[in-house]
Amino acid sequence: MTIARTAGISTAILATLLSSVAHAEGTLNLLTWEGYADPSYVTQFEQETGCKVNATYVGSNDDFAPKLMAGGGVFDLITPSLDTTKLMIDLDLVEPVDTAKITAWGDLYPTLTSLDAIQKDGQIYGVPYTWGGIVLMYRTDAFTTPPESIADLWNPDLKGKVSIWDDKSSIYLAARKNGDMNIYSLSDAQIAAAQQALVEQKPLVRKYWATAGELVDLYKSGEIVISNTWAGNQASILKRAGIDMTEFVPKEGAEGWVDIWMVVKDTPNLDCAYKYMNMQLSPLGQCAIANINTASVANPVAAKSCMSPEQFVELHQDDPGYLERLMVWQSLGDRYEAYANAWNAVKAQ
Incomplete structure (x- = not known):
């Protein structure tokens, strides 16, 4: 419905x-x-x-x-x-x-x-x-140059190693990547541009994660190396499992919930x-x-x-x-x- x-x-x-x-x-x-x-x-x-x-x-x-x-x-x-x-x-x-x-x-x-x-x-x-915040995180051992931008989720070298949240807030993420910072009042054209950016990203995405546990499992299995995340949540779980994770606020800012x-x-x-x-x-x-x-x-x-x-x-x-x-x-x-x-x-x- x-x-x-x-x-x-x-x-x-x-x-x-x-x-x-x-x-x-x-x-x-x-x-x-x-x-x-x-x-x-x-x-x-x-x-x-x-x-x-x-x-x-x-x-x-x-x-x-x-x-x-x-x-x-x-x-x-x-x-x-x-x-x-x-x-x-x-x-x-x-x-x-x-x-x-x-x-x-x-x-x-x-x-x-x-x-x-x-x-x-x-x-x-x-x-x-x-x-809390919705920030980005990555496996520390997978990068020689630390990511610092939302654009790193669109890095073609990471094909099949990226995951983002299965949620309409992905539009907010893509809009900021496009330079549109009015993420809660986007025009039709800005929404269309965010949608297009996400379509272009899709070949890089291993899976859209739906739950905290699903994202943790994607990292544990080695399927992905970078994603967005609920600040402090999945990174802490992974660190307790012995996986070195780095969480960061991208230069385009982070959402709060x-x-x-x-x-x-x-x-x-x-x-x-x-x-x-x-x-x-x-x-x-x-x-x-x-x-x-x-x-x-x-x-x-x-x-x-x-x-x-x-x-x-x-x-x-x-x-x-x-x-x-x-x-x-x-x-x-x-x-x-x-x-x-x-x-x-x-x-x-």
Whole structure:
């Protein structure tokens, strides 16, 4: 289902779709990213609250709207990134958050709680959770001259050794390579140029990676030597596996992301949903996700209580301005489909 068609569905039809499959009360169904429902803390949460957790994982922000709209399953909590939250709100798929029920709300970075992309008509629709950058990385032993530019992903000498994320943000990447830095407000001509650049790159690409684990496996098997990456995540996993990796911000800059917990509209599991969000913002949840996904977190108070001073600094928890220096994802509004269609057209060729 296209986003354009999705956006045209009436509220009444949405309600019918979402109510067509009964929720299991007391069972929290998550549509989320890898690591956001890890047994290392979910087991404890289930034991302490009596709320059972089931998770369905996504590989791209483009997955949230179609999966919620499909009517084939019902979710209670989702974690879209900042460029997708407005879409969830505008499609009436999520409901406002009662911040008074979020114990740590006052401890979160004000930069995150004041984000426009989680607000509408004076109400808050999302709870910031984790954040980070989308940078480049490479196998250190594969290069005598270190890469420094997005253009290195288009190096013909690396044919079959390149991977980029299977996500519409690849349009952002290619646009910057073309010198178009207004990546969230590209014209049709700029999107077409980014699409063409990605088509030209395609013979160099071994595979478009969809999950963190898939990218790690591509490096472990020696199939690729350079890619984009979620900052700190896959590089750390590979280093622990004995593969020397170098992560860097290209000279064209790096994007920034923020993942947001959002409550699916009319969930009967509201009590469990708030308990889960509160756990995720506690020292248990914040340090667990920092260690599992090597992501920076939204609650510096919790982070400081459970991180070593070195980790606190390494994850930029002492420097919230770091996020402001990144090209933080923005809502694409009615341009969403133009970007998504361009990326899908690249893959289809």
